[in-house]
Amino acid sequence: xxxxxxxxxxxxxxxxxISIELGNQAYTWxxxxxxxxxxxxxxxxxxxxxxxxxxxxRGRRRRLLAPASAIRRTxxxxxxxxxxxxxxxxxxxxxxxxxxxxxxxxxxxxxEWFDQNPLGQIGIVGMRSGLGERIGEMSGNPQEVLxxxxxxxxxxxxxxxxxxxxxxxxxxxxxxxxxHSSREILIIFGSLTTCDPGNIHETLESCVKSxxxxxxxxxxxxxxxxxxxxxxxxxxxxxxxxxxxxxxxxFELVPPPxxxxxxxxxxxxxxxxxxxxxxxxxxxxxxxxxxxxLCVCHSEMKSQGFLCPRCLSKVCDVPTDCDICGLMIVSSPxxxxxxxxxxxxxxYDAVQSEFEIPxxxxxxxxxxxxxxxxxxxxxxxxxxxGRYRCPDCHNDFCSECDIFVHDVVHCCPGCGK
Amino acid sequence: xxHSRHLSMDTHFGSHLSxxxxxxxxxxxxxxxxxxxxxxxxxxxxxxLAFLNAHIxxxxxxxxxxxxxxxGKSVMLYASSDPPAHPTPxxxxxxxxxxxxxxxxTARIAALLAxxxxxxxxxxxxxxxxxxxxxxxxxxxxxxxSHSPPTDINRLSLGQAPKDEVSDPRxxxxxxxxxxxxxxxxxxxxxxxxxxLKITIDxxxxxxxxxxxxxxxxxxxxxxxxxxxxxxxxxxxxxxxSFLPPxxxxxxxxxxxxxxxxxxxxxxxxxxxxxxxxxCSVCLSIFCQPVPVCSTCRTKFPIKTLQRLNAxxxxxxxxxxxxxxxxxxxxxxxxxxxxxxxxxxNGSNGPKH
Numbered sequence: 001x002x003x004x005x006x007x008x009x010x011x012x013x014x015x016x017x018i019s020i021e022l023g024n025q026a027y028t029w030x031x032x033x034x035x036x037x038x039x040x041x042x043x044x045x046x047x048x049x050x051x052x053x054x055x056x057x058r059g060r061r062r063r064l065l066a067p068a069s070a071i072r073r074t075x076x077x078x079x080x081x082x083x084x085x086x087x088x089x090x091x092x093x094x095x096x097x098x099x100x101x102x103x104x105x106x107x108x109x110x111x112e113w114f115d116q117n118p119l120g121q122i123g124i125v126g127m128r129s130g131l132g133e134r135i136g137e138m139s140g141n142p143q144e145v146l147x148x149x150x151x152x153x154x155x156x157x158x159x160x161x162x163x164x165x166x167x168x169x170x171x172x173x174x175x176x177x178x179x180h181s182s183r184e185i186l187i188i189f190g191s192l193t194t195c196d197p198g199n200i201h202e203t204l205e206s207c208v209k210s211x212x213x214x215x216x217x218x219x220x221x222x223x224x225x226x227x228x229x230x231x232x233x234x235x236x237x238x239x240x241x242x243x244x245x246x247x248x249x250x251f252e253l254v255p256p257p258x259x260x261x262x263x264x265x266x267x268x269x270x271x272x273x274x275x276x277x278x279x280x281x282x283x284x285x286x287x288x289x290x291x292x293x294l295c296v297c298h299s300e301m302k303s304q305g306f307l308c309p310r311c312l313s314k315v316c317d318v319p320t321d322c323d324i325c326g327l328m329i330v331s332s333p334x335x336x337x338x339x340x341x342x343x344x345x346x347x348y349d350a351v352q353s354e355f356e357i358p359x360x361x362x363x364x365x366x367x368x369x370x371x372x373x374x375x376x377x378x379x380x381x382x383x384x385x386g387r388y389r390c391p392d393c394h395n396d397f398c399s400e401c402d403i404f405v406h407d408v409v410h411c412c413p414g415c416g417k
Numbered sequence: 418x419x420h421s422r423h424l425s426m427d428t429h430f431g432s433h434l435s436x437x438x439x440x441x442x443x444x445x446x447x448x449x450x451x452x453x454x455x456x457x458x459x460x461x462x463x464x465x466l467a468f469l470n471a472h473i474x475x476x477x478x479x480x481x482x483x484x485x486x487x488x489g490k491s492v493m494l495y496a497s498s499d500p501p502a503h504p505t506p507x508x509x510x511x512x513x514x515x516x517x518x519x520x521x522x523t524a525r526i527a528a529l530l531a532x533x534x535x536x537x538x539x540x541x542x543x544x545x546x547x548x549x550x551x552x553x554x555x556x557x558x559x560x561x562x563s564h565s566p567p568t569d570i571n572r573l574s575l576g577q578a579p580k581d582e583v584s585d586p587r588x589x590x591x592x593x594x595x596x597x598x599x600x601x602x603x604x605x606x607x608x609x610x611x612x613x614l615k616i617t618i619d620x621x622x623x624x625x626x627x628x629x630x631x632x633x634x635x636x637x638x639x640x641x642x643x644x645x646x647x648x649x650x651x652x653x654x655x656x657x658x659s660f661l662p663p664x665x666x667x668x669x670x671x672x673x674x675x676x677x678x679x680x681x682x683x684x685x686x687x688x689x690x691x692x693x694x695x696x697c698s699v700c701l702s703i704f705c706q707p708v709p710v711c712s713t714c715r716t717k718f719p720i721k722t723l724q725r726l727n728a729x730x731x732x733x734x735x736x737x738x739x740x741x742x743x744x745x746x747x748x749x750x751x752x753x754x755x756x757x758x759x760x761x762x763n764g765s766n767g768p769k770h
Contacts (some may be wrong), residue, residue, distance in 0.1 A: 010655055054637035094613075110718055115613065149426075159470055180698035274718040278696045278706055282681040288674060327693070331680035333633060335701050338604040342600055342700060366551035370495045401551050409610045411603040413491070414545035 071303060073256040074182035074279075075338050077120035078138065079113070080170035081106065081186050083149075084366050085128035086161035088191035088220065094243050099157050100218050101243060107146055107187070109250050114142040116254050118334040119319060124148055125170050129159030130195045132169035140319045161189070163225065164196035164203050171203075171212055180188045180276040183212045186253055189226060190219040207233055208228070213257070217249045255339060281309040281327045283318055296323045318339075327409065340410035346391050350383035350403050357385065357396075365395035366413040432663040435549035436469065438494075442530065444593040448624035448648070456623065456648035462526060464652040465591070466572065469522070470515045471656055473497070482552050483522055484545040488534050491544035494525045496552065497591040536541045540594045543603045549588045550607055550616065550670025585663050587617040587640065590631060593624040601630070608634045617664045621645060621654065629679055636678050639664065643673055644696040695726060706730075 083106065089099040110122060122145045123138035135155070136148030149155065167185060174183045185207075192202070207214060207229075215235035216226045222239050230237035236253065240246035283306035292303040294315040297320070305314040311325040319330040351357065354375050363370045375384040387396040393414035397405065404413060440458075449457040473479055475708065483494040486541065497519060500764050508516060611634070612617050619640040620631035627644055635642035641659045655661065659672035684691050684705035694703040700714040707726040 075701060262682055275711075275718060276698045277704075277718045277722050279693060279725060279729065280696045280703075281693045282691065285678055287682055308715040331607065333608075333637060333680070333705070335682065335696070336602065336611055338701055339602045340606050340609075366548050368496060368548075370554070404551060405547075408613065409550055410606040411543065411545035411547050411610075413544050413551060416491075416541055416547070416600060416603050 005358050060130045061257040067208070072199075073258055073341055074097045075117075075119060075256060075341070076181040077117050077184060077256060078123075078174055078177055078181050079184045080125055080138075080174060081188075082112075082125045082127060082132075082166045082170060083135070083155070083188055084161050084190045084219075085126040085133070085157045086159060086191045087157055088161070089157040089188065091220075094219065094240075094246065095385060099155075100152075101188070101246065102188050102219075103149060103152060103155070105247055105250055106149060108247075109254070110142060112251065112254050114145075115337075117256060117336045119330065121175055123170070125166050125173075127161035127163070127166045128157065130162045130165070131163065132165035132167075134169065134173075138173055139280065139315055140321070143317065159406065160193060162196055163187070163189075163194040164198060164200045167200075167203050167207065167229075171207060171210065174212065175210065178276060178278075180278070183210065184255065184257075185212055185214045185415055186250075187214065187216045187226075187229075188219070188250075189216055192220050192223065194223075194225070204229055204232060215253055217246065219246065280330060281329045282310060283307055283315070283329050285331075286314070291415075293352070319411060344368065344407055345410055345412050348388035348390055348397060350381060351385055351387040351389050352383065354385055357387070358394075361396050364398035364401055366397050366401040369398060370399065371396070396406070430477045431480060433480045433482075434472050435482045435484065435552055435586070435588045435653050436465075437542070437545045437549055437588060437590045437592075438483065438527065439542060439590070439592040440463070440485045440487050440529065441594050441595050441663065442534060442625060443536050444540075448593055451624070451648070453645075455647040456651065458526075458530075461623070461651065462523060464655070466519050467652055468661070469518060470653040471661060472756050473518065475661070482549065483516070484549050485526065485529060486540045486542045486545035487529060488536055488540055491541040492503050492525070492546060492554075493548060495521045509587035514715075532665055533649070539597050539600075542590070542592065542594065542597070543600045543607065546588070546590065546604065546607045550610060550614070585617070585621060585665060586614075587664060589660055590618065590620045590634070592620065592622050592628060592631060594628075596628045604634070607656050608637055611638050619660050621660065623648060623651065631715065632675060633676050636675060638738075641667075641672050642675055693730075 030178065045158040073205070082100060085099075089097070089102065094101045103277050113122065114120065121135075121138050121140040122134035122136070124145065126133040126135045128247050136145055139145055152275050170185050171183075176184055212233060213235045214229045214233045216237050218226055218239045220239075222237075227237050229235070237251075238248055238249040238252075284306050285304065286307065287302045290303050292301045293314060294300065294318050295302055295305055297316050302314075302316065302318075305316055305400070307314055307316050307384070308325065308327060308329055310327045311322060313322060313324040315322060315329065319328070319334050321328055361371075376386075377384060382399070386396075386398060388395050388399065388402040390412050393412065395414035396412075401413075428618075429620060445458050445461075451453055454692050458765065463745045467484070469481060470669055472481055480497045482496040482498075485492050485494050497518075507513065557619050562595040582625040608618065616638065617640040618631075618634045618638040620628075620635045621640045622631065622643070623645045632642045634640070643654060643658060643660075647654075659667060659670070662670060662763050679690075681692060682694060683689065684694055685702045686706075686708070689705050691705045695706060695707050696703055697714065697716060697718075700711065702711055704712075707723045707730075709720075709723060710716070
């Protein structure tokens with residue numbers, strides 16, 4: 001692990017203080033010099049075990065700090081990804097160049113984003129030569145989105161970026177969206193200037209009005225207008241310190257954001273403007289061995305495909321909107337993929353003392369690896385006996401399985417819930 | 418590239434196989450007394466052991482884990498990483514690893530089936546499947562933990578680990594129980610995590626009706642699903658059809674493909690299978706007709722939408738009746754526990770005030 005990561009962790013070593021810390025010391029150059037390598041301490045035995053435990057404790061705490069009350073997340077998301085294609089992106093401060101790194105991370109981001117937001121859609125706009133340039137239309141198909149940024153030559157950076165033009169273009173392509181879906185803009189911005197035709201603050205006003213959420217990941221330094229865009233629209237702003245941090249900032253935007261409380265104003269019981277009933281079609285999958293026919297999306301001869309239940313036209317991939325009748329076509333696994341946000345696994349309790357260990361449980365209930373026999377002094381939030389107990393089925397799990405169950409599987413091995 | 422490397426077999430990494438056995442006593446009793454093609458547990462276990470031995474015999478590095486799903490609980494029967502519990506007497510006529518495997522598995526199955534089980538409870542297939550998922554993950558983590566910090570656990574387990582280090586893990590589910598509607602969400606969650614971890618799930622339905630869940634599991638993770646027609650030929654199916662060779666080798670074999678997988682969903686109001694459904698944007702509940710209030714999260718929908726959707730509905734009767742002509746799937750792919758006012762604690766749809 002490069003030292004900078006430890007530095008990051010040092011900054012947010014206490015989650016409750018992070019906002020205060022950031023508020024006091026907004027800029028790296030104003031902060032005192034931290035010797036990040038000294039934060040990793042060897043313990044008496046000469047191992048890094050304690051430092052490692054620290055990191056794990058932080059992960060656990062973060063999960064426990066997650067809002068206990070119900071928050072509402074946007075399940076159906078629409079995101080316009082604005083890529084900076086100005087000449088500033090050829091800077092080599094991030095290897096190999098900012099541009100290449102951005103493309104690579106953008107691809108990973110899109111894959112991960114669609115994995116977590118299967119019903120969402122992404123469009124791509126580029127900022128080049130003072131213009132906004134439509135690179136990819138809004139689409140729910142990851143392959144199509146990835147294809148639009150697959151050609152590096154076509155995206156070769158040049159000229160100045162224009163924030164206003166790009167945001168206007170992105171807003172324009174999201175103006176028709178229904179109210180229940182989110183409208184988000186993510187800008188990856190490498191330049192320190194923007195060349196706008198008009199007053200960008202008016203654009204910002206209209207974004208706030210149409211509830212577009214703008215997030216910016218800057219690669220060079222903080223710009224006042226970028227922070228303002230994010231603060232006023234409720235998005236996130238971050239300046240990437242290095243390659244790893246750039247990726248972290250980007251991937252923080254993958255999980256569905258909490259929906260802003262519109263209903264609080266209108267009051268309970270009234271019609272929720274953000275909720276709506278959507279018509280969706282569940283397609284029939286044609287087997288691979290069926291006779292080939294033309295698909296309506298690419299006009300290609302194919303044997304496999306999905307039949308739209310309303311107009312029976314053949315589309316290549318789901319989820320998508322039917323090209324003929326406009327029906328939203330999804331498969332039931334796509335809907336099911338969002339359910340883990342709706343029904344999360346309860347956080348496990350750390351078993352605090354040896355006396356709470358029941359008879360006959362000597363190994364992790366999930367991976368069957370034995371627990372340590374002796375208790376070791378542990379940090380707050382961690383179990384000294386290395387056991388984490390499900391509040392429902394009262395089985396004990398090791399720390400790795402605890403993380404794995406909550407972050408990946410989303411299903412408790414003991415109670416199957 | 419990876420493909421050819423595996424074919425040439427010059428890699429020194431074996432493949433990991435987790436087997437999930439469904440040992441529901443009631444279903445096995447039915448399978449044993451089936452008139453057309455009976456299969457008793459004892460026969461099943463002996464054929465299974467031959468298959469497991471074949472897996473270990475294929476390559477010295479191959480690893481194996483066996484899990485059992487019983488009514489109300491799931492247990493690990495055997496893991497090749499386990500140290501032997503007690504030194505088994507050396508039998509000159511048998512290969513020690515085979516012997517150890519056979520003895521452990523048969524002894525534990527016998528113990529489990531002898532114990533008191535609540536037959537009313539359904540098989541804990543989800544628990545066994547989740548444990549099987551945790552196992553290859555921890556195996557690969559063990560290997561990686563020496564040179565990577567634990568903060569990267571998520572990244573590593575999300576498939577970004579160096580590819581050569583993680584052997585192609587796969588899970589074979591041998592099921593005898595029908596689909597359980599209440600376990601839909603956990604089973605789908607396990608399937609998606611398997612997909613993410615690039616773990617292949619194979620499924621073999623030995624007895625009972627086709628299960629849509631396992632079909633979807635196999636489809637989504639690139640495994641194969643097989644419905645056993647001749648139960649007495651189980652071993653041949655296991656070894657010859659598709660379950661023994663690891664996924665990279667299957668590309669060059671003619672493995673059975675799935676013709677029809679049902680991607681339709683059941684509405685929450687009448688449990689009808691629908692082609693065109695109406696979905697709540699807040700909690701993704703599915704209804705077969707436009708409703709004014711969502712029954713799961715109590716969200717009220719705008720009148721305008723209802724009018725528009727009512728006008729846009731297909732004229733040929735309700736979706737439910739138009740569907741009755743189609744072959745209906747054996748089980749409902751989408752159905753959630755009935756809403757009883759207990760909304761998810763910190764998920765997306767909560768009380769909105």
